Amino acid sequence: MRNGLKKDAAEILESAIEAVEPSVAVKRALTREKNTLQVGSRSYDLDMFRNIYVVAFGEASVPMSRALEEILYDIPLKGVAITKYGLGGKLGQIEVSEAAHPVPDENSLKAGQLVKEILAQAEKEDLVIFLISGGGSSLLTLPRKDVSFKELVKLHEALLSSGATIKEINTVRKHLSTVKGGGLAKMAFPAQSISLMLSDVVGDTPDIIASGPTVPDPSTFEDFYDIVERYQITLLPSISRLLEDGLNGLIEETLKTGDPVFGNCYSELIGTNCTALCSAQKKASQLGYNTLLLSSYVTGESKEIAKVFAALAKNELLHGRPMSRPACILAGGEVTVTVRNNGKGGRCQEMALSFAIEVEGLEDMLFLAAGTDGIDGPTDAAGAFADGSSVEKASMQGMDATKMLSSHDSYSFFNSIGDLHKIGQTGTNVMDIYILLVR
Numbered sequence: 555m556r557n558g559l560k561k562d563a564a565e566i567l568e569s570a571i572e573a574v575e576p577s578v579a580v581k582r583a584l585t586r587e588k589n590t591l592q593v594g595s596r597s598y599d600l601d602m603f604r605n606i607y608v609v610a611f612g613e614a615s616v617p618m619s620r621a622l623e624e625i626l627y628d629i630p631l632k633g634v635a636i637t638k639y640g641l642g643g644k645l646g647q648i649e650v651s652e653a654a655h656p657v658p659d660e661n662s663l664k665a666g667q668l669v670k671e672i673l674a675q676a677e678k679e680d681l682v683i684f685l686i687s688g689g690g691s692s693l694l695t696l697p698r699k700d701v702s703f704k705e706l707v708k709l710h711e712a713l714l715s716s717g718a719t720i721k722e723i724n725t726v727r728k729h730l731s732t733v734k735g736g737g738l739a740k741m742a743f744p745a746q747s748i749s750l751m752l753s754d755v756v757g758d759t760p761d762i763i764a765s766g767p768t769v770p771d772p773s774t775f776e777d778f779y780d781i782v783e784r785y786q787i788t789l790l791p792s793i794s795r796l797l798e799d800g801l802n803g804l805i806e807e808t809l810k811t812g813d814p815v816f817g818n819c820y821s822e823l824i825g826t827n828c829t830a831l832c833s834a835q836k837k838a839s840q841l842g843y844n845t846l847l848l849s850s851y852v853t854g855e856s857k858e859i860a861k862v863f864a865a866l867a868k869n870e871l872l873h874g875r876p877m878s879r880p881a882c883i884l885a886g887g888e889v890t891v892t893v894r895n896n897g898k899g900g901r902c903q904e905m906a907l908s909f910a911i912e913v914e915g916l917e918d919m920l921f922l923a924a925g926t927d928g929i930d931g932p933t934d935a936a937g938a939f940a941d942g943s944s945v946e947k948a949s950m951q952g953m954d955a956t957k958m959l960s961s962h963d964s965y966s967f968f969n970s971i972g973d974l975h976k977i978g979q980t981g982t983n984v985m986d987i988y989i990l991l992v993r
Contacts, residue, residue, distance in 0.1 A: 566882070570833050570987050604679040608682075612689045635651070636669075662694065665695070676742050681745060689754070701730055736766065739768045844877040857905065860906070919941060924937030
């Protein structure tokens with residue numbers, strides 16, 4: 555039965571990821587009738603534009619750009635697609651650049667400088683198309699004047715290991731950047747612009763996706779200060795000076811609602827975690843499961859959220875609730891891990907390990923937590939499978955589950971029992987999917 559449950563969970567996840575395949579999402583959002591481009595409620599007469607510039611960034615930037623090239627197959631395009639290492643490829647007209655994620659590197663900085671140069675050419679008679687997806691905050695980086703790039707990188711690392719939410723992390727990022735927090739909209743002005751976004755944030759809030767480069771930003775320097783105080787993050791000199799100047803009103807805030815640059819901007823959300831979950835639910839039903847889609851808003855500490863799924867599994871096994879068996883309970887979102895030791899793993903693997911500890915000895919159920927981008931933390935696994943036998947099997951390999959959870963070494967735990975789920979980088983990213991199956 556266990557192998558059957560693993561197979562079913564893998565197929566359900568695959569269906570979820572297929573539903574947010576980037577090129578499909580772009581072609582679903584952009585339609586063309588002769589020389590009229592339709593996106594959402596807006597129509598654009600392509601004959602009215604002198605140049606069309608493309609700025610794509612995020613893990614899905616290459617397939618999104620390829621879809622755009624197919625739609626505008628007979629129109630000259632100028633621009634760049636910035637993606638994560640290993641996700642590059644050739645495009646017809648658009649240049650491809652690779653950089654680091656989740657912490658920016660020198661290529662992220664070069665990408666930011668290149669985008670600035672491209673947008674400096676855009677004028678009133680031009681159209682800029684932004685293709686934005688998960689990972690964009692790291693892949694496209696251009697610090698504010700006088701902010702040390704090395705210090706910026708160290709702050710990214712500290713934030714990612716602090717337990718801060720992606721909203722909090724991106725609030726800080728926006729205030730250190732010239733491209734985030736509406737920065738790209740400002741650079742593109744006075745050209746018209748379209749932003750197509752694949753959401754990798756809970757709630758699908760546009761100002762959080764890739765740190766909101768083309769939309770107004772409601773956050774402030776005071777929010778920045780509160781976040782670093784909350785997580786006890788020590789700021790290095792150049793960032794500390796910038797924050798102090800921002801709090802004292804000596805430097806400008808990120809762009810806010812009402813700024814005239816946004817009069818030329820149109821944004822459309824083209825793929826979300828909920829899109830993926832709905833497809834997963836349909837697949838689970840086809841496989842014979844009674845399904846329940848809990849939420850696409852799951853946040854919190856990974857190991858604690860796992861306890862909720864363990865409680866659901868126990869309730870199903872004992873009482874056949876909240877639905878009759880066979881049951882598939884689905885959810886999605888993005889949890890956090892507060893790192894106190896230096897083990898190897900990711901938030902999904904940690905969730906699976908915590909689940910395994912909670913359900914030790916139980917049968918007839920299985921849990922899969924996985925990232926839709928195929929990469930969980932700094933590992934080559936999307937996530938991991940866990941059930942009531944996981945702890946015992948790992949113990950036979952000399953692994954102590956509780957100690958490994960404390961040291962955040964979930965990768966080694968699941969690698970030892972062959973329950974890592976490796977699917978490779980998917981080229982999309984709409985956060986994580988959690989699948990609980992009970993027979």
